[in-house]
Amino acid sequence: MLWSFKTNVIAAEHFILTPLQTLYFAALLYATIFGNVTTIIQQMYADTNRYHDMLNSVREFLKLYEIPSDLGDRIMDYIVSTWSISKGIDQQKVRRLVTLVLLVTLTLVTLILLVTLTLVTLVLSVTLLLLVTLTLVTLILLVTLTLVTLILLRSEGPRCTRKTSHCGGKQQ
Numbered sequence: 001m002l003w004s005f006k007t008n009v010i011a012a013e014h015f016i017l018t019p020l021q022t023l024y025f026a027a028l029l030y031a032t033i034f035g036n037v038t039t040i041i042q043q044m045y046a047d048t049n050r051y052h053d054m055l056n057s058v059r060e061f062l063k064l065y066e067i068p069s070d071l072g073d074r075i076m077d078y079i080v081s082t083w084s085i086s087k088g089i090d091q092q093k094v095r096r097l098v099t100l101v102l103l104v105t106l107t108l109v110t111l112i113l114l115v116t117l118t119l120v121t122l123v124l125s126v127t128l129l130l131l132v133t134l135t136l137v138t139l140i141l142l143v144t145l146t147l148v149t150l151i152l153l154r155s156e157g158p159r160c161t162r163k164t165s166h167c168g169g170k171q172q
Contacts, residue, residue, distance in 0.1 A: 047087075047088055050088060051083060051088060054079070054083070055076070055079065055080075058075065058076065058079055059076075062075065062076075
């Protein structure tokens, strides 16, 4: 028998991975982590590039319209301080996005609550229906047992007592 790579590696109690599957899983995990780190670094560079593009645009504007240097310095200070406070975030855009997200979240929560209440109502209705059915069945059984008891008592015929003489003339 030739040696092969078909041996199994146990990763969990009931989960078996072959070495090739383990390799694929490790490669996928590495790619995911590497991709996320790359995205974070690109976002940092994108924010920095956007900041420098904005500063260059303001400088070009100041040169084009020949703004005095003291006023230009104050404008640049305002732009830099505004950027450092807001971190380059468009507050109006964020407010609209947050409002939309909150509306969607509230709608989903309301929908989930409505479905939950509907299910609870349905369960309670079924439970109530079962209770009414059990009560009716119990009542029917009680009436049936009472009728059977009455029929059995009547079918025995008259009972002999000391005062009656229909028991063959013998008194007990």
